[in-house]
Amino acid sequence: MTRRLAIAIFALTLLLLALIRASTGAMSNPFADEQALGVWVSAALTLCMLSFLYGDNPFFKFAENVFVGVSAACWMVMAFWRALVPNLLGNLAPEVPVALFGMDLPLDVGVGRRLLYVVPLLLGLMLLTRFHPRGRAISAWALAFIIGTTAGLRFVTYLGSDFLAQIHNTIQPLVVLRDGAFDARATLSVVVLTAGVLCAMAYFYFSREQKGLLGAASRVGIWILMITFGASFGYTVMGRVALLVARMEFLLRDWLGFL
Amino acid sequence: MHRAVPFAITFVTACVLICAALVPPVESIREEFTLFFDILAAFAFLLGGASLLGQHAAKIHRQAKGWAYSAVCLVSFLTTLVLGLLKTGGEGGLGGSVTGEGTVLAWIYEYVLGPCGATIMSLLAFYVASASFRAFRVRTVEATVMLVTAFVVLVGRTFLGGLISAWLPPSLEWLGIANGVQWIMSVPITAGNRAIMIGVALGIISTSLKVMLGIDRTYLGEDA
Numbered sequence: 001m002t003r004r005l006a007i008a009i010f011a012l013t014l015l016l017l018a019l020i021r022a023s024t025g026a027m028s029n030p031f032a033d034e035q036a037l038g039v040w041v042s043a044a045l046t047l048c049m050l051s052f053l054y055g056d057n058p059f060f061k062f063a064e065n066v067f068v069g070v071s072a073a074c075w076m077v078m079a080f081w082r083a084l085v086p087n088l089l090g091n092l093a094p095e096v097p098v099a100l101f102g103m104d105l106p107l108d109v110g111v112g113r114r115l116l117y118v119v120p121l122l123l124g125l126m127l128l129t130r131f132h133p134r135g136r137a138i139s140a141w142a143l144a145f146i147i148g149t150t151a152g153l154r155f156v157t158y159l160g161s162d163f164l165a166q167i168h169n170t171i172q173p174l175v176v177l178r179d180g181a182f183d184a185r186a187t188l189s190v191v192v193l194t195a196g197v198l199c200a201m202a203y204f205y206f207s208r209e210q211k212g213l214l215g216a217a218s219r220v221g222i223w224i225l226m227i228t229f230g231a232s233f234g235y236t237v238m239g240r241v242a243l244l245v246a247r248m249e250f251l252l253r254d255w256l257g258f259l
Numbered sequence: 260m261h262r263a264v265p266f267a268i269t270f271v272t273a274c275v276l277i278c279a280a281l282v283p284p285v286e287s288i289r290e291e292f293t294l295f296f297d298i299l300a301a302f303a304f305l306l307g308g309a310s311l312l313g314q315h316a317a318k319i320h321r322q323a324k325g326w327a328y329s330a331v332c333l334v335s336f337l338t339t340l341v342l343g344l345l346k347t348g349g350e351g352g353l354g355g356s357v358t359g360e361g362t363v364l365a366w367i368y369e370y371v372l373g374p375c376g377a378t379i380m381s382l383l384a385f386y387v388a389s390a391s392f393r394a395f396r397v398r399t400v401e402a403t404v405m406l407v408t409a410f411v412v413l414v415g416r417t418f419l420g421g422l423i424s425a426w427l428p429p430s431l432e433w434l435g436i437a438n439g440v441q442w443i444m445s446v447p448i449t450a451g452n453r454a455i456m457i458g459v460a461l462g463i464i465s466t467s468l469k470v471m472l473g474i475d476r477t478y479l480g481e482d483a
Binding site: 038044049062065069079080087103128129155167183189203204229233234237240241244 | 277297300302304316325328332334338371379391401407443444449451471478
């Protein structure tokens, strides 16, 4: 109840401010140019989205559906102009986009390459057969290619850059010497880092009951993981608050003309 | 037949890509397959858009509860789609950049998509705060460690961290909260992240192998 009251007071204050600023001519005319219109549209959508703090309401639902529709269309448009036209048509029949859209694409594509790009065209068309109830088996072929490509690419990438690279970075000398002298702080850091990795991994080892040495290591591992999650949590809070501040700054400076 | 062909495609595609990583002369296959993948992803976007259109159109046709919001969704979808595909407002007509200066799509991105996305994300600031309050009420040692770390990182990464440690003499500067946060970030958090990354990598490698060898067939709508 207190939260709702606070949000209602905030909304009313904002509305009052907008009315005062508009009456004194401090806010831009929304129909002055496309940028001014954009600021008003953006402010209205921001307020509609923020209204969710009051609970699910028609303003939020309106903004939510606009967001869904616009983002789906944006991704489709990007996919068409940035993947289908240059990558598929540009290799299959570059003359078509050059003649139809006046695009700047190389025309010297060999016959072999043109024939090769029939494969993604066919797979793409197979994917679209999913719309038909009897086309699911055909669309599975395209899906199989997507899954196979993902599996092949991820296997190599994660094996090299995550698994092996992380193990390689962890295996370091446990005693650090600087200019021939023992460096206690650096040594402590390396020991904590190595022990931390081993203990945190011990927590994920479920093939044996976690008791004795393994259990102790696992308990330390939980602490290490909690510290990691705590830092991620802190950064997430910082990021979200920064976004909120940016939205408030937009409303107060760009829209209402304060600051 | 309807099972064997997809298995064969998955197996051959994955094997070719793994071999391409090991045999430098055929490395270019990886780039070609990545392009094929992008093209198929574009077709998948068409599929998704058509599905969205079908679902909402059906809802409007049935006049189901909340059909007016479906109409809002469809209108914004179709308007953006048509204006974006025609590259309206941009220089160079259909041959120009789709998000170039002056295009309607760039305007929509700047004044509709960006602000909506940022506001939804910023709403999480409120819910994250209430989540941390609830986590603190659990009163376990682990939850306390997590929240204390979050608090220390938050303080250490803002101007407050510098203010709190300002009284320390230069010889004890390393005990300052900013340096403490730096140590936490580079030692225990690196250790935790490393263990998670190794675990994730092992999980992805084993999943990839299961998919390649046909042990995991869930993507075909079958039980594993």
